[in-house]
Amino acid sequence: MSSTVRSRALACRAAAPAVAKLDAVQKTALLHRMADALRDASAQVLRANAEDLRAAQANGTSGAMLDRLRLDETRMAAIVAAVHAIADLPDPVGQITQTSIRPNGLRIEKVRVPLGVIAMIYEARPNVTADAAALCLKAGNGVILRGGSEARHSNRAIANALQLAMTEFGIDAAALTLLDDAGRENILELVQLVDIVDLVIPRGGEGLIRFVAEHARVPVIKHYKGVCHLYVDAQADLDLALRLLIDGKTTRPGVCNALETLLVHADVAQEFLPRAAAALSERGVELRACEKSRPLMPNALPVSDEDYAAEFLDLKIAVRLVDDLGQAIVHIRRFGSDHTEVIATLDASAAQTFIAGLHSAVVMVNASSRFSDGGELGLGAEIGISTTRLHAYGPMGAESLTIERFVVHGDGQIRHPQTPIVAIATR
Amino acid sequence: MSSTVRSRALACRAAAPAVAKLDAVQKTALLHRMADALRDASAQVLRANAEDLRAAQANGTSGAMLDRLRLDETRMAAIVAAVHAIADLPDPVGQITQTSIRPNGLRIEKVRVPLGVIAMIYEARPNVTADAAALCLKAGNGVILRGGSEARHSNRAIANALQLAMTEFGIDAAALTLLDDAGRENILELVQLVDIVDLVIPRGGEGLIRFVAEHARVPVIKHYKGVCHLYVDAQADLDLALRLLIDGKTTRPGVCNALETLLVHADVAQEFLPRAAAALSERGVELRACEKSRPLMPNALPVSDEDYAAEFLDLKIAVRLVDDLGQAIVHIRRFGSDHTEVIATLDASAAQTFIAGLHSAVVMVNASSRFSDGGELGLGAEIGISTTRLHAYGPMGAESLTIERFVVHGDGQIRHPQTPIVAIATR
Structure with a gap:
């Protein structure tokens, strides 16, 4: 099992650069196709969800938790609409967020680039599968989804539909990798894949989040409880x-x-x-x-x-x-x-x-x-609500799945033009 | 020793809100005073540095490492100038970075707030003591500095000067806490102070950074090597x-x-x-x-x-x-x-x-x-250069020590105005 998690994460990492290279028009087109594929698969998704609901009820799952798991025509339509909305959002990648000219003529730009590979670990709500996938891809990232066992069939059906559209578009479906639930062992391995996974976002009960926070070697943005x-x-x-x-x-x-x-x-x-x-x-x-x-x-x-x-x-x-x-x-x-x-x-x-x-x-x-929700605050959808005061705080949309780097344009500027260039004396 | 780290970190956390509450004008004044105090203490700092250099040479420290440790009149002047420059930077706290109006009339603002308490763990270069303190305070944070033993006297002399100015200004000097080096034990405790420390920035050799990354429970922004x-x-x-x-x-x-x-x-x-x-x-x-x-x-x-x-x-x-x-x-x-x-x-x-x-x-x-340096890229100075693709990437100035949160202004908007409000059936 362990080696499977690693090899699947590596496959996602290998597939991610092709997503990063898509331009804004291509990503928009890809995401609309993914939304359409999800709409076309609505009946399958609802059947899969009914299976998950039956199992949850058999396990005595409580009213509110059952509500989080439940899909219906209205909620499916909202999920599809969210993917379309994400498709139509401004592309965060390549955005120049700041520009300045230094006295020496250097032109400094801060430019958004993808984070790389994002792992999302969540429970219950199957809409997270579509939202997280769409947001990560919109921001040029690969995404590894690890949903909870209670939504296993729903998540699989949603991911299948999305991956079908990716393959048809010519993107390796490994850029959206769904790990099947296998207890917490695969989480344990996933959150320690330094150099493969750039960020882990756990979203669910406090127990899950503490488990991830305690074992992660990869950076974590926590989505703790909302009191x-x-x-x-x-x-x-x-x-x-x-x-x-x-x-x-x-x-x-x-x-x-x-x-x-x-x-x-x-x-x-x-x-x-x-x-x-x-x-x-x-x-x-x-x-x-x-x-x-x-x-x-x-x-x-x-x-x-x-x-x-x-x-x-x-x-x-x-x-x-x-x-x-x-x-x-x-x-x-x-x-x-x-x-x-x-x-x-x-x-x-x-x-x-x-x-x-x-x-x-x-x-x-x-x-x-x-x-207090990404869609309602204009982010199109959200991958989570960060309660960690780092990188992002509050509902996280596509922009939160990028990072700003520096691009500097010069014409030969050097740091010490006046200083005679000499070897340091101590050698 | 252990309980000392925790109690000193708690004192920093208790002192930090007073820094967060200073307005832009007050923080600018405070930082100019701190720069002046450092200038006034130049002779003491250089004497302390000479002591550190003697010890380093006695230990057989290499040419380039010795160069990182060494202060002279020129470098002291540069350190003082950097604190003045940070004082005069635009205040990142309270900046409204984005505003939008939603179709329902909600006005959404993203507003910069301090991170809280930042711990800086570093080696060798004593200028980091002044740069890190000034940048953290500029951004409204408390700061815990844990420098390396090789710069112990230099760091103590610099921190003393800065703290004197803080006390005279009416700010609890614990908002700038310098932990004396005591091997790696105090690092180990510091990086696990969840709920006290919001961010750890290690800056130094690979060994130090790996040590911090492996043991931290607090979020870490790594400053790995520059190849x-x-x-x-x-x-x-x-x-x-x-x-x-x-x-x-x-x-x-x-x-x-x-x-x-x-x-x-x-x-x-x-x-x-x-x-x-x-x-x-x-x-x-x-x-x-x-x-x-x-x-x-x-x-x-x-x-x-x-x-x-x-x-x-x-x-x-x-x-x-x-x-x-x-x-x-x-x-x-x-x-x-x-x-x-x-x-x-x-x-x-x-x-x-x-x-x-x-x-x-x-x-x-x-x-x-x-x-590739905060000062040269217009940030006034830098607290480090992030090689972690999260929160900040590249040279980090005061802005990188804040986080954007959402402030929403409405006039009674509710999410479900049309839906009849009923208790969910499952209860």
């Missing part, structure tokens, strides 16, 4: 705040940009918390509230520090009444995961304090946490 | 090429952007190699040349693959006659270290092929490899 907060300020529009709360908590509780904690300023708690409790309870959300907020929220259970730190990924929410904005910031810095935080306020200076006081990857003012 | 190439094309201006060769090889052979290998196109070898041999030999450079080039270079020794892969850091050069540009590219991809490569050519299409064919961090057209 996202909504803070309702003293100056909030409470109707607006309620909409953000319901959208953030209930429209898809199983994803990382769902809200997990509600913080409410004492001045508006009396009015807001009973309304929030009613709206959330009506939608089946279990409330876990602090001492001060419980009297305002019938049905609320007591909350613990573990709840404040938890990524429920389910219809549960932690609630805390805070004295002021400062206490909200302290709470988020202590319990948050640097993913996404939201403030509802009409006070621009409170918004500014909230933004400056937090170093989370995404900070929203009067907008739902559910927009 | 820099000059390729003299068939269409080169040979006088210009000779100047690039002499500047690149002989003006400071002990640094990573010095040339290590000369590749010459067969069409110009007859004319160029004897001139190159004469000019290099005259300056005390030992030649190690391939079979085809040795007849054109009197005194040249045979070259080996080990020589091609070597970072000599000394007055030695490997020479190879290549059939064409393609062979030069293949050679560099095989033996290079992704640091800096130079082409001498008047043929724009050859230059383009060279740039596209290589993925090194810096590619120069008709300019000396010695410009």
Whole structure:
């Protein structure tokens, strides 16, 4: 098994330069063909997904996790649309991001180039297979996908469709390599393939990410849990705040940009918390509230520090009444995961304090946490949401899968034109 | 010892937010004061450096390594000037690098924020102490410096001067923490301080970098060796090429952007190699040349693959006659270290092929490899030259010590305004 991982990774590395050499027009055409191939294979993918769902249900998989795994016509159409959208994005490769002329006449350019080979290790959501493949190829990279066993059939069906289009286009399908799940052994080998793999992106449960982070020799961008907060300020529009709360908590509780904690300023708690409790309870959300907020929220259970730190990924929410904005910031810095935080306020200076006081990857003012997503932020799609403050932070699109290098144009400049050139004395 | 590293790193982390909160004007003022303090302490620093040099010579340290360690009035002035230059650079923190408005009215900004706490592990060159401290603080970070024992006194004297200015400015000096050398044990602990240190930058010999890379749990940006190439094309201006060769090889052979290998196109070898041999030999450079080039270079020794892969850091050069540009590219991809490569050519299409064919961090057209340096490329100074294709690639200035995050401004947008909000059925 081990040697298979290495040899397949080497095949991906060997195939990657051909992707890097495609120009913008060619890559756009390739990705549209891949999207079309995926659309044409929709029925097969849905059949494969049904198989995965049956197995998951037989294993007693929970509601929200099952939701992450499930595909239907609508979600398939969204996956295909995302690949088309990625195809039509501006090509990041070759972009000149900065230019300057030095006093000595040197012209310095910073130019985007592909990273090389990117390994994506993920669980559950089969759309990641298509998104990650399309984004990595758009950025001129080879990609190694290692999905979870629970989505095995779905991932295989999606990859098959994409690879078919690549082969027809004349690109070695090894540039998109899908490793079949074989426990964590193949992850262990994959994340140590220095000189073959340039970056590993783990995306999934905390256990998976810690496992990768602990064993990786290859650079890792971590996509840790999303413990996202909504803070309702003293100056909030409470109707607006309620909409953000319901959208953030209930429209898809199983994803990382769902809200997990509600913080409410004492001045508006009396009015807001009973309304929030009613709206959330009506939608089946279990409330876990602090001492001060419980009297305002019938049905609320007591909350613990573990709840404040938890990524429920389910219809549960932690609630805390805070004295002021400062206490909200302290709470988020202590319990948050640097993913996404939201403030509802009409006070621009409170918004500014909230933004400056937090170093989370995404900070929203009067907008739902559910927009913390590559597609929604204009990246076409995302390969993950980095909670590592390095290389990329927050939703990562194609641009995040490139690196800027220096290209310098001169006409004979040397560093020491005036200095007589002599051998150093010590020799 | 161990608990000291951890507690000192925690003190740095606690001091860092005060640096992050300084505005651009304050940071500029602070850094100018630090530069002045360093100038005022020049005599002490030079005395400390003399002590380090004596010890190094007693240990039999080699010419080029001794050169890296040595400070004199000129180099001290350059170090002070670099801190002033960093002070006057545009502040990267708070820069809005991208803005867009989504169809739903959301305004998306990407905004630079500090990384947090940066640990710099380095050897020999004491100027790194000042450069790294200034760059990290400019970018709003705390910095932990762990220099090599050979520069112990120099580093301590430089850090003392800088910390004095910080204290006078009202900034906790722990934001610039210098760990005294204590073998590799304190490195081992430092690079595993997840949640305290955000980034480790090792800069020094291959042994040090491999040690850090193998043991780090914290993200690492590696500054591996510089095996820099000059390729003299068939269409080169040979006088210009000779100047690039002499500047690149002989003006400071002990640094990573010095040339290590000369590749010459067969069409110009007859004319160029004897001139190159004469000019290099005259300056005390030992030649190690391939079979085809040795007849054109009197005194040249045979070259080996080990020589091609070597970072000599000394007055030695490997020479190879290549059939064409393609062979030069293949050679560099095989033996290079992704640091800096130079082409001498008047043929724009050859230059383009060279740039596209290589993925090194810096590619120069008709300019000396010695410009592969933060100061020379306009970054004010550099904290290192990344040969890791992640986060930063090539010389790293203050901007490379920040990360872009998302700030989103809305007026109540929610993700699912049309969808009736219902609890998911599976609960």
